[in-house]
Amino acid sequence: MDNPDTRFDQMLSRLRLRGFRLTPQRIAVLRILSASEGHPGAEDIYTQVKNEFPTTSLATVYKTITLLKELNEVLELGFSEGGNRYDGKNPFPHPHLICVKCKKVIDADLESLGDLTEELTQDTGFEILSHRLDFFGICPDCKGEGK
Amino acid sequence: MDNPDTRFDQMLSRLRLRGFRLTPQRIAVLRILSASEGHPGAEDIYTQVKNEFPTTSLATVYKTITLLKELNEVLELGFSEGGNRYDGKNPFPHPHLICVKCKKVIDADLESLGDLTEELTQDTGFEILSHRLDFFGICPDCKGEGK
């Protein structure tokens, strides 16, 4: 409907620039990460890639994700249960709303975080490099259904 | 030096009140969690408990932690790498400063979080139940040493 997938092109050209090979499997992972709204997990990505390239292995998905993390082209949301989730559209730290029922992950930008960071730097002497902010709750959809 | 360990007594009596058995191993885990400043991991707790009760198993440590989580007497900080960490002194969600070099975890209260929560509730329709806020950086100690 709107303009071409700029984020996908961006990721592609950055890999090419650094001399990484653009294999079909890799490209498929890039496309999924650059396009998906839903913060997919490794298994989700694997399932989708297999639709296009049935021989793809889960290990290759992980290897591609690892590569993209090193290049700062994907944000990893680590969880101790249920596997990690990935954001390829906006690979910089930003707040998330996570539904504890359906496990949906939604972006939620809050400008005021920068202020907190400066405040903490001054109060504690920490050199703050990054952050992670998640809110857990029940999304409108899940509040509607059932109990 | 100061008054008796109120938090430890609190945890003890809450377990007793609900009819859970106070075994030596369990009590040792409670004491460590109620007293430690450093947000220990399961393995750390296990090591410390074994000093007092050498036959203790790691499984028992995990089982005790699981019990305390269910009773909301400990806060679990889940990480995808390096194992989870636990806060028994303040089991309610609060911000942490995490040193990426020495893995130290320091508490960092910020009042303004409540405002953000309300703002998000209104903007998104999410019913927010909990949150997690961590800042990653380099602590003053680690900035001093080496590079």
Place this chain on the structure above:
DNA sequence: CTTCATGCAAAACATTTGCAGCTGG
């Protein structure tokens, strides 16, 4: 062509679970 990526299977971890035997209340 040569190097790098893939795919398989096995390894690595943190955590959980099943179960026989022990023990706190």
Place this chain on the structure above:
DNA sequence: CCAGCTGCAAATGTTTTGCATGAAG
């Protein structure tokens, strides 16, 4: 006494790794 806890070992789930084969550039 006996329900609930412990300790062992095996299972689990996710992510990583080693290595031979295969394909990108």
